Amino acid sequence: MTAKRYPLMLCRHCDAKAVINMRQHKLALCGPHYVDWVHKQTARFIDEYGMFAPEDRVLVAVSGGKDSLALWDILLALGYPADGLYIGLGIGWGIGHNPDDDTGESEGQGYSDTSYGYIQDFVQARGGDQTLHVVDVAEEFGATIPAAARVTNRGREKPCSLCGLTKRHIMNRVARDGGYDVLATGHNLDDEAAVLLGNTLQWSVDYLARQGPVMPPSHPGLARKVKPLFRFYEREMAAYAIVRGIDYIYEECPFATGATTARYKDMLNNLELSSPGIKLQFYLRFLKAKKVNNLFENAHRTLDLLTCPTCGQPTTNPGECTFCRTWDRVRDRLAPSRT
Amino acid sequence: MTAKRYPLMLCRHCDAKAVINMRQHKLALCGPHYVDWVHKQTARFIDEYGMFAPEDRVLVAVSGGKDSLALWDILLALGYPADGLYIGLGIGWGIGHNPDDDTGESEGQGYSDTSYGYIQDFVQARGGDQTLHVVDVAEEFGATIPAAARVTNRGREKPCSLCGLTKRHIMNRVARDGGYDVLATGHNLDDEAAVLLGNTLQWSVDYLARQGPVMPPSHPGLARKVKPLFRFYEREMAAYAIVRGIDYIYEECPFATGATTARYKDMLNNLELSSPGIKLQFYLRFLKAKKVNNLFENAHRTLDLLTCPTCGQPTTNPGECTFCRTWDRVRDRLAPSRT
Numbered sequence: 001m002t003a004k005r006y007p008l009m010l011c012r013h014c015d016a017k018a019v020i021n022m023r024q025h026k027l028a029l030c031g032p033h034y035v036d037w038v039h040k041q042t043a044r045f046i047d048e049y050g051m052f053a054p055e056d057r058v059l060v061a062v063s064g065g066k067d068s069l070a071l072w073d074i075l076l077a078l079g080y081p082a083d084g085l086y087i088g089l090g091i092g093w094g095i096g097h098n099p100d101d102d103t104g105e106s107e108g109q110g111y112s113d114t115s116y117g118y119i120q121d122f123v124q125a126r127g128g129d130q131t132l133h134v135v136d137v138a139e140e141f142g143a144t145i146p147a148a149a150r151v152t153n154r155g156r157e158k159p160c161s162l163c164g165l166t167k168r169h170i171m172n173r174v175a176r177d178g179g180y181d182v183l184a185t186g187h188n189l190d191d192e193a194a195v196l197l198g199n200t201l202q203w204s205v206d207y208l209a210r211q212g213p214v215m216p217p218s219h220p221g222l223a224r225k226v227k228p229l230f231r232f233y234e235r236e237m238a239a240y241a242i243v244r245g246i247d248y249i250y251e252e253c254p255f256a257t258g259a260t261t262a263r264y265k266d267m268l269n270n271l272e273l274s275s276p277g278i279k280l281q282f283y284l285r286f287l288k289a290k291k292v293n294n295l296f297e298n299a300h301r302t303l304d305l306l307t308c309p310t311c312g313q314p315t316t317n318p319g320e321c322t323f324c325r326t327w328d329r330v331r332d333r334l335a336p337s338r339t
Numbered sequence: 340m341t342a343k344r345y346p347l348m349l350c351r352h353c354d355a356k357a358v359i360n361m362r363q364h365k366l367a368l369c370g371p372h373y374v375d376w377v378h379k380q381t382a383r384f385i386d387e388y389g390m391f392a393p394e395d396r397v398l399v400a401v402s403g404g405k406d407s408l409a410l411w412d413i414l415l416a417l418g419y420p421a422d423g424l425y426i427g428l429g430i431g432w433g434i435g436h437n438p439d440d441d442t443g444e445s446e447g448q449g450y451s452d453t454s455y456g457y458i459q460d461f462v463q464a465r466g467g468d469q470t471l472h473v474v475d476v477a478e479e480f481g482a483t484i485p486a487a488a489r490v491t492n493r494g495r496e497k498p499c500s501l502c503g504l505t506k507r508h509i510m511n512r513v514a515r516d517g518g519y520d521v522l523a524t525g526h527n528l529d530d531e532a533a534v535l536l537g538n539t540l541q542w543s544v545d546y547l548a549r550q551g552p553v554m555p556p557s558h559p560g561l562a563r564k565v566k567p568l569f570r571f572y573e574r575e576m577a578a579y580a581i582v583r584g585i586d587y588i589y590e591e592c593p594f595a596t597g598a599t600t601a602r603y604k605d606m607l608n609n610l611e612l613s614s615p616g617i618k619l620q621f622y623l624r625f626l627k628a629k630k631v632n633n634l635f636e637n638a639h640r641t642l643d644l645l646t647c648p649t650c651g652q653p654t655t656n657p658g659e660c661t662f663c664r665t666w667d668r669v670r671d672r673l674a675p676s677r678t
Contacts, residue, residue, distance in 0.1 A: 170370070200539055201610070201617065203624035205632050263613075266608050278540065285542035293544050295634060313341075 005331030013051040019237045024277030028279075038240050040072050042228050049213050056181040058082040059133075059223065061171055064075070065188030066241040066248045069122055076126070082184070086119050087167055088112050088136035090144025092162055093254060100187050115249045122246060133172050133178070134159035142331045146255075150331040152326055158255050169323040172313055175223035179284045183223040190234040192227065193279045194264040196286055209296040212287060217307050231280065238273065267279055360417055363616030370582045377579050381413050381567050388552050390565040394471055397421040398472075398562065401461075401600045403454025406459055406525030410568055410652035412583055414523070415465070421523070422611055424513050425458050426506055427475035429483025432593060454588045460536050461585060472517070474509050481670045485594075486493040490672040497594050501665065508662040509620045514562035516608040522562040529573040532568065532618045533603040535625055540603075548635040553624060558644050570619065 009018040011030035016026035022162040030036055040172035041167075046049070052058060058075060062068040063083045116134075122161035123130050138144045145166065149159030175183045192213075199207045215225040229237060240250055256262070271278050289295045305314040308321035320328070347560060348357040350369035368376055385392070386662070391397060401407040401423045415419040431449035455473075477483045482490075486503065488498030495533050516521045531550075538546045554564040568576060580587055610617050619639035628634045644653040647660035654660035659667070 201621050203621070203628040204633070205628050263610070267609070270606070271602070282540050282542070287540040287545050295544070295633070296632070 007076040016150060019243060020236065022120045022233075022236065024233075024280055025069050025323055033238065035243055038232070038236070039077055041231070043078055045213070045231055046226075046228055049226075050215055051184075051228055052080075052182045052224070054080070057179060058182045058184055059085055059171075059175050059178065060184045061085050061087075061167075061186070062119050062132075063186070064118040064249045065186070065233075067188050067191075067229060067237050068247070069246050070240050070244070071184060071186040071236050071247050072130075073246060074228070074240075078132070083133065083178070084119065084123070085118060085135070085171065086131045087170050088116060088134065088138070089163060089166075090136075090138045091146060091253060091330075092254070098282050111249075111251065113255055115131070118248050125245075133174050135174065135261075137166060137170075141327050143334055147334070148327070148330040149150060151330055157220070160255055160259070163255075163324065164216070165323055169311070169313060172222055173311070176312075177222045180223050185225065185227055186237075187227040188232050188234050188237050189279060189283060190268070191261075193268055193283050194261045196283060197264040198260060205296060207284075212290070217306075221312070222314070227316075230283070233279070259335040316321055341491045358582055359502065361572075363572075363576065363619055369387055373578065374582055377571070377575070378413060378416055380570070382417055382460045383621070384552070384570055385417075385565075385567055388565075389428075390523075390567060391419075391563070392420070396517040396518060396637070397512075397521045398424055398514050398517065399523045400424050400426075400525070401471075402459050402525070403457040404525070405585070406527050406530075406573075408457065408566060408585050408587050409527040409576050409579050410523060411461070411469075411585070412585060413579075415469070421515070422456065422470040422472065422519070423471045424474070424510065425455060425580065426509050427455060427477070428502060428505075429475075429477045430485060430592060431595070446491075450588075450590065450593055451670055457587050464584075472513050474513065476505060476509075480505075480666050480674055486673070487666070487669040490669055497596055499598070502594075502661055504665065508650070508652060512650070515560045515651075519562050522564050524564065524566055525568055525576075526566040527571050527576050528618060528622060529575050529604055529607070530606055531569050532622050533600045535622060536603040536607060537599060544635060548624075551629070558646075560651070561653070569622070572618070583607045584627075604631050606619055 009021050009028045009034050010016070011018045013033045014030060016033075020034055027037075033091050058080050060068065060072045060082050061073060062072055064086070073082055089112050090110075091112045091319075110160060116156040119132065124130055138147075139146070145159050145163045149162045152162060172184055173313035174180075176290055190212075196211060199211060213227045213230040217224055232240075240246075268279050268282070300308060305316065306318060307313070308317075308319075308324055310317045310320050310324045313323070317325075348360050349355070350357045350366045350372050351367060352372045353369060354371035355372075355522045359373055360367040366376075384625045397420050399407065399411045399414060399420050401411055405423075411421060411423055428451050429449075430451045462471055464525075478484075480487070482497050484502045488501045491501060510522055513519075535547075535550060537543075538550060552566045552569040556563055567650065571579075577587075607618050607621070645654070645657060646656065647656075647658075647663055649659050651665045652660055652662070656664075
């Protein structure tokens with residue numbers, strides 16, 4: 001029996017063994033040239049899409065996953081003195097992982113704590129002088145995300161909606177209070193294309209009108225939101241993290257299993273197999289159609305945003321915003337007098 | 340071992356055994372009530388989308404497949420004295436089906452002849468007094484579609500492009516010469532949603548601007564093109580044909596295998612399994628977004644259409660249209676003096 005031999009893939013620039021082959025770019029690169037390529041590409045995207053300027057203060061939302069840690073690493077390498085923000089959600093390993101855990105809540109070294117550990121390692125490895133803001137949801141608001149979700153309507157099925165609401169609030173607040181111009185998140189192309197496919201299958205014109213790599217602030221005091229990695233495939237970011245020796249949490253959030261977005265990712269991955277580049281094309285042509293053909297221009301609702309009297313963040317409700325009202329209810333229901 | 344017993348599905352209207360359960364409508368119906376429902380739905384769509392009026396002369400393009408024969412049957416049942424048009428393409432059973440056939444061309448009882456047989460049976464079964472126009476491509480233009488495709492650039496891979504061009508030309512001509520107001524085709528929801536998904540993945544703004552169940556004539560003398568079955572799932576039309584005792588060609592065109600559209604159909608079928616109705620929603624929300632949000636309004640290119648001096652049909656070329664030029668070339672290359 002003879003083992004099948006594959007030709008060795010070589011770096012386009014130096015003939016060393018390639019660590020990655022990007023079929024959609026017809027480009028194979030070795031470790032050092034790959035890192036260099038990712039840095040230059042990211043700098044180009046930041047510039048081309050007007051994400052931020054060298055003098056802007058940048059806050060990176062880091063979860064402990066490959067994308068957000070890679071993003072922080074890239075920005076630091078490009079010379080942006082970006083600060084980090086970690087939000088402790090109090091998520092455990094999920095039902096099934098630990099036979100004693102039927103709540104999804106963190107006890108001991110859960111999903112959230114493990115994620116935080118990787119971020120601490122990242123900061124340590126860089127000499128420990130990066131600023132990392134840490135907001136622990138349970139400490140600050142009185143309950144972990146899974147515990148809060150169980151006592152609100154929002155949590156009937158999964159805590160994802162409450163989690164998103166809470167993260168958005170905290171990110172906005174930390175960016176505002178810290179005087180940051182820009183909030184950067186690690187969304188990659190696979191994330192963005194899957195959301196785009198979902199929005200398109202529903203023809204959610206409002207969401208399509210807003211979707212893109214740069215979201216201007218909708219309210220005074222809010223930071224611009226940008227996604228500098230939106231043109232990189234998920235596997236490209238995994239490769240980047242490995243080459244750079246960045247350790248990260250491999251597991252998905254235990255609540256993310258079976259999510260619709262995961263199905264859209266699968267669909268796009270299947271298409272990508274036979275048409276390399278279709279995912280990137282899908283997203284870039286969408287952006288082009290928006291720009292060139294003014295698609296969704298008529299759909300752009302201008303919302304009359306009000307200011308929440310409690311937290312000062314924008315809201316479409318008269319009175320308290322959804323975040324404040326939801327967490328008031330959580331604390332009310334969890335108060336000892338009611339048990 | 341006990342066999343699993345499924346509850347008997349009953350008709351919503353009469354408690355007879357249902358022949359079909361449409362999950363997206365939460366509606367199960369017996370044979371007679373299903374036929375009645377399909378007729379009423381089609382009448383509603385014809386009216387709601389302004390496809391045609393009772394006094395309009397309607398020409399149905401029939402291929403011998405379930406959809407076009409079902410459409411003709413429904414229109415006759417609704418009282419429209421619709422005429423049929425069959426185009427003989429000269430397609431055989433395809434490479435692989437007959438070991439002696441390496442051309443895909445029809446010899447003896449091929450794919451095209453078999454299709455024609457089902458149409459003749461359909462007409463016979465209705466007393467034989469329907470008008471059926473028959474255009475045989477080889478007789479009229481000098482070569483079958485597969486033979487012509489082999490000698491033109493257009494046929495380098497598959498004859499589908501030449502076939503579409505030729506069918507459009509013939510349909511336009513027969514409709515014009517016969518004084519028909521409307522040309523109706525049997526495209527069902529699966530066909531339309533797959534094309535929409537393809538156009539969307541490419542953000543082909545021009546195609547998206549034009550896609551829909553009614554296409555107004557682009558040139559004087561052309562008929563309006565309509566798709567009265569565009570809201571029915573493929574399986575609903577198969578069920579209709581079976582209940583009505585319409586025999587049709589089950590096989591896909593041998594050249595259609597592996598087509599991209601088939602992959603998009605698979606993707607949508609997979610989504611439909613877990614989200615019944617998503618296919619219909621995808622298409623209807625697209626139509627709504629076009630209408631309500633004027634999506635693609637800016638993309639609607641107004642083409643300056645010229646008239647082909649040879650055939651009188653519209654063309655964007657100065658001089659002969661693509662159809663005439665292509666078939667001139669075919670005849671030139673197949674002429675005996677060149678062999």
